Amino acid sequence: MRGKPTMIDVADEGGISLGTVSKVLRGDPTVSSKLRERVLAACRKLNYQRNWIAASLRSRQTNTVGIIIPDILNTFYATLVEKLENLASVGGYTVVIVTTGEEPQRALQRINVVKDRLVDGVIVIPSLGSSETLASSVGADLPCVIVDRVAADNPFPSVATDNFDAAYQGARYLLSLGHRHIAIAANSPRLWNTRERIAGFERAMAEGNGRADVRIVGMTVEEARISLEGLLGERERPTALFTSNNLVTLGAVGALRSCGVSVPHEISLLAFDDFEWLRLLRPAISAINQPADQIAVEAWRLLSHQMSGRPVSNPHVRAAGQLVIRESTAQHGRIGKRAGARE
Amino acid sequence: MRGKPTMIDVADEGGISLGTVSKVLRGDPTVSSKLRERVLAACRKLNYQRNWIAASLRSRQTNTVGIIIPDILNTFYATLVEKLENLASVGGYTVVIVTTGEEPQRALQRINVVKDRLVDGVIVIPSLGSSETLASSVGADLPCVIVDRVAADNPFPSVATDNFDAAYQGARYLLSLGHRHIAIAANSPRLWNTRERIAGFERAMAEGNGRADVRIVGMTVEEARISLEGLLGERERPTALFTSNNLVTLGAVGALRSCGVSVPHEISLLAFDDFEWLRLLRPAISAINQPADQIAVEAWRLLSHQMSGRPVSNPHVRAAGQLVIRESTAQHGRIGKRAGARE
DNA sequence: ATGCGTTGGAATAACGTTTCATAATAGGCA
DNA sequence: TGCCTATTATGAAACGTTATTCCAACGCAT
Structure with missing residues (x-):
């Protein structure tokens, strides 16, 4: 030997x-x-x-799953990855992670890497522009779950926050504080999650007779900051701002700082995506939390059922977002009056 | 067919x-x-x-590298992973990521998962307690690079911030502001990076005739917060606080908030690990930045040279940390006087 | 024209498992 | 005891590549 x-x-x-x-x-x-x-x-x-390789060759299964995400530095995606890695691990699977950025061509190339690797299944958070090609590229011959950015006509099992409802509730909350002119700062309407959030926001605003101000601010923190500095400098600026994800929130906080606009006195701020630091900022920022835990569990359920050939029940999961009220949102008009904080 | x-x-x-x-x-x-x-x-x-599997079986190489890290939610590690994934990808390698937490037994189990996977090489950030067993477990028969937490007697190629010097410089900076009683809040002295940071801190304090107050505050944000609330409640509390990594910083900011201690008037705060949010807190927090980019590049160099059988030059890299001064550090005794900000 | 070196293509044996069709063994019952 | 069935073990044939050995063909020089 x-x-x-x-x-x-x-x-x-x-x-x-x-x-x-x-x-x-x-x-x-x-x-x-x-x-x-x-x-x-x-x-x-x-x-x-x-020797796992030899076993895979013969048995035609690799006990490996791919996770395709745009960006591991986005805390929401990192959280998802962390939880999925744990779930996969207890199920005897190994995880291959691939990041695509938001560039379509890079995304496609990376997806092929995963397919070449002969994984048993894939969890995909589509990146900008890769959504359409996904169907032909991966899902056809591979167990697959779409997470977070789910196209309206998406045929694959999928999990996401109920973005429409979450944004709807968020906007209603701001309306209930007396705000009428509210802006939503969104990265790109080509992203399905963003699109749903804008739609939910607009619906609530229409019902509440508010003035919905939709601003497309770009995919990066820096772009968002610059764009929102513009917004804050306008004459008729909104009395409340709703940011559509954690990167935009970062940009927004930066812009509010650099323009010296005080929150919540001059403007209320509500963020989509909750995470640790929002609590520590002053004022602490109100947010809509996406239940990453639940999303990961459901995604794993959908994928593992497919991989083991079990029937897949409830293939299109929507998880409820939770509104977490902190200090950045206040009654319109009553300067200095807090809207009430729980935590 | x-x-x-x-x-x-x-x-x-x-x-x-x-x-x-x-x-x-x-x-x-x-x-x-x-x-x-x-x-x-x-x-x-x-x-x-x-079919990559068949090729691997025959050629005995998988074009896959493993990355073993304690926690993907630690922003520093996430950054590292992001960069390493890119480097590996352009080199034609796929990345398998495994998280160990800080529990030794889980770490060992996970390391074996990677070894079973027959990767061509591994990049390891040892977790609490796994450092010792690593040698026998992985490095012996597999190209391997140790990152960030490098044991004093570590035989493998390694990359890390020059923790001793970075902490030394940080402490000297605080001393130069007039502080004499300074505390360092460290997670665990069993971690080599922490140990080095404490040592650098102590050296500077000794040289500057300061009173070095070393506090072990635990591995989690929550533990750190509770522990530091205790510190802040003490009668003779330090006039400056140096946190030893980003998680401790989180705990510290939480403690300062809950105790109502104002920074930098009542206490100065200097963080190890810089990242986006520190800039946005009020006051913005001064920090020592670890050059993640450089660390990733060097780690990949060391690993890929080993994997391709090339000679490995400079197998023990130390990267310099950079002091970023913001608003959380001020002259001792001169209340309200800022130490000067650059950014 | 013959021999020799060189080069590019073909054939075939691994690589270390799993799988499937048999073979062997044990056990039960007449 | 002998036969039939149920159970457990064996042996050989894949799986889809890569690596190595072996030929054929060709050019070149003598």
Whole structure:
């Protein structure tokens, strides 16, 4: 035996056949406990490690899943990855992570990398422009779950926050504080999650007779900051601002600082996406929290059911966002009056 | 041809031998351009995709690297992962990410997962307690680079911030502002990076005749917050606080808020680890930035050289941290006087 | 024209598993 | 005891590549 020991070495060591060793290691029940013990002993003795590659080649499954996300630095996606990695791990799967950025061509190239890797399934957060090509590219012949950015006509199992309703509730909350002129700062209407959030916002504003001010501010923190500095400098500026994701929120906070606009006295701020730092800013920022935990669990359920051939029930999950009220949102007109904080 | 096309199908299609097809696809130069063209044409026609698993089995290399990190939600590690993923990708490698938490037994189990996966190399940020076992576990028979938490007697190629010097400079800066009683809030002295930071801090304090107050505050934000609330309540509390990483900083900011201690008037705050939000807090927090970019590049250099069998020069890299001065650090005794901000 | 070196293509044996069709063994019952 | 069934073990054939050995063909020089 040169190099790493193989199953053959184990078989020889224990005086057992190769096939039986394989059975034991796969947990096949049709093997007597006596032989099983012998096999296990031989494995321990040789410090045998199963060669997963050979197994995959023969069995045609890799026990690996791909996760395709735009950006790991987006805290929401990082949280999702963290939880998915745990779920996959307890299920005996390994996770391959691929980041696409928001550039379509890079996304496609990266998706092919994953497909080449012959993963058993994929969890995809589509990036800007890759949504359309996804169908032909991946989902057709591979178990697949779409997360967060779900196209209206998306045929694959999917999980996302109920963006429409969450934004609707957020806007209603701002309206209930007396605001009438409210802006939503959104990165790009080509993103389906953003599109839904804008729609929910607009619906609430229409119902509440508010003036809906939709601003497209770009995909990066920097673009958002610059764009919103423009907004804050306008003569008739809104009395409340609703940011459509955590990156935009960052840009918004930067803009509010640099323009010296005080929150919530001069303008109220409500963020989509909650995370640790919002609590620590002064004023602490009110936000709509996306239940990352639930989203990850459901995504894993949908994927693992597909991979094991089980029927997939409820293939289109929508999770409710939660409004977390802090200090950045206040009654319009009553300067200094807080809207009430819970936490 | 049923199912996916294989190289054999391609060979048949083009009327060429299997071996030649393999050569072409691997870019072997000893094949005439005429045949190469025929092969490529056949591949396109059949929409052939190379089976990477079979190739790996035979060639004994997987073109995959593992990244083992404690926690993807730690922004510093997430940044590192992002950059490493890009570097690996352009080098033709895929990245498998595994998170260990700070629990030793989980770490070991996860490391084995990676080894089972037969990766070509590993980049490891050791977690609490896994440092010691790493040597026997992974580095012995696998190209390996240790990042960030480098044991004093670590034999493997490694990259990290020069923690000692960075902390030394940070402490000297605080001393230069007139502070004499300074506390460092550190997560655990069992972590090598923390240990080095404490040592650098202590050295500077000794040289400057300051009173070094080392506080071990635990691994989580919550633990740190509680622990530091205790510190802030003490009668003789320090006039400056140095936090040893971004999680502790979070806890510290929380504690300062809940205790109503004003920064920098009552206490100065200097953070180890810089990131976006520190700029947006009020006051903006001074920090020591770790050059994640440089660290990732060096780590990849060390790993890829090992994997390709090239000699590894400078196997122990230390990158300089940069002091970024903002508003949270001020002259001791001169209330309200800012220390000067650059940005 | 013959021999020799060189080059490019083909054939074939691994790589280390899983899987499937048999073979062997044990157990139960007449 | 002998036969039939149910159970467990064996052996060999894949899986789709890469690596190595072996030929054929060609050019060049003698």
